[in-house]
Amino acid sequence: MKKLDQEQKIDLVKIASEVRKWAYTPYSHYQVGAAVLTDSDRIYDGVNIENAAFPVTICAERTAIFKAVSNGETKFQAIAVVTKDGGMPCGSCRQVMVEFSPEMLVIVANENGKIIAEKKLSDLLPGAFGAVSLE
Numbered sequence: 578m579k580k581l582d583q584e585q586k587i588d589l590v591k592i593a594s595e596v597r598k599w600a601y602t603p604y605s606h607y608q609v610g611a612a613v614l615t616d617s618d619r620i621y622d623g624v625n626i627e628n629a630a631f632p633v634t635i636c637a638e639r640t641a642i643f644k645a646v647s648n649g650e651t652k653f654q655a656i657a658v659v660t661k662d663g664g665m666p667c668g669s670c671r672q673v674m675v676e677f678s679p680e681m682l683v684i685v686a687n688e689n690g691k692i693i694a695e696k697k698l699s700d701l702l703p704g705a706f707g708a709v710s711l712e
């Protein structure tokens with residue numbers, strides 16, 4: 578995996594922050610924006626999309642990852658996630674990301690663009706269930 582420079586990280590955070598306004602959150606009012614950088618250096622963004630049937634809600638991280646995968650991208654360098662307070666990605670999103678790129682970088686920032694956490698995904702979901710278990 579290529580090492581991300583500071584400029585790329587700031588760029589990802591900026592994009593995640595910009596799309597946050599499109600979050601559909603009539604129930605929680607907790608807006609989340611995400612931007613994922615593929616190995617091919619493309620960026621896909623995403624927001625959380627809530628539903629009156631609450632469990633149907635999808636997180637911003639999964640929206641971004643699924644947009645990328647549905648465009649043929651399955652390897653990721655990093656994802657930036659922006660919320661008002663720098664909340665961490667949920668377990669379901671960690672599991673979805675692990676499927677594709679366990680070593681990707683997860684950058685978490687608050688609404689001021691301040692990076693609150695920067696971790697390798699494998700440190701956020703150690704001992705993850707993966708494809709090897711199904712061999």
Ligand code: THU
Nearest residue numbers: 605607609625636637665666667
């Ligand atoms: N949410 C995300 O978008 N990503 C996460 O990793 C955690 C939670 C969303 C789901 C829901 O719309 C709102 O935040 C409150 O849970």
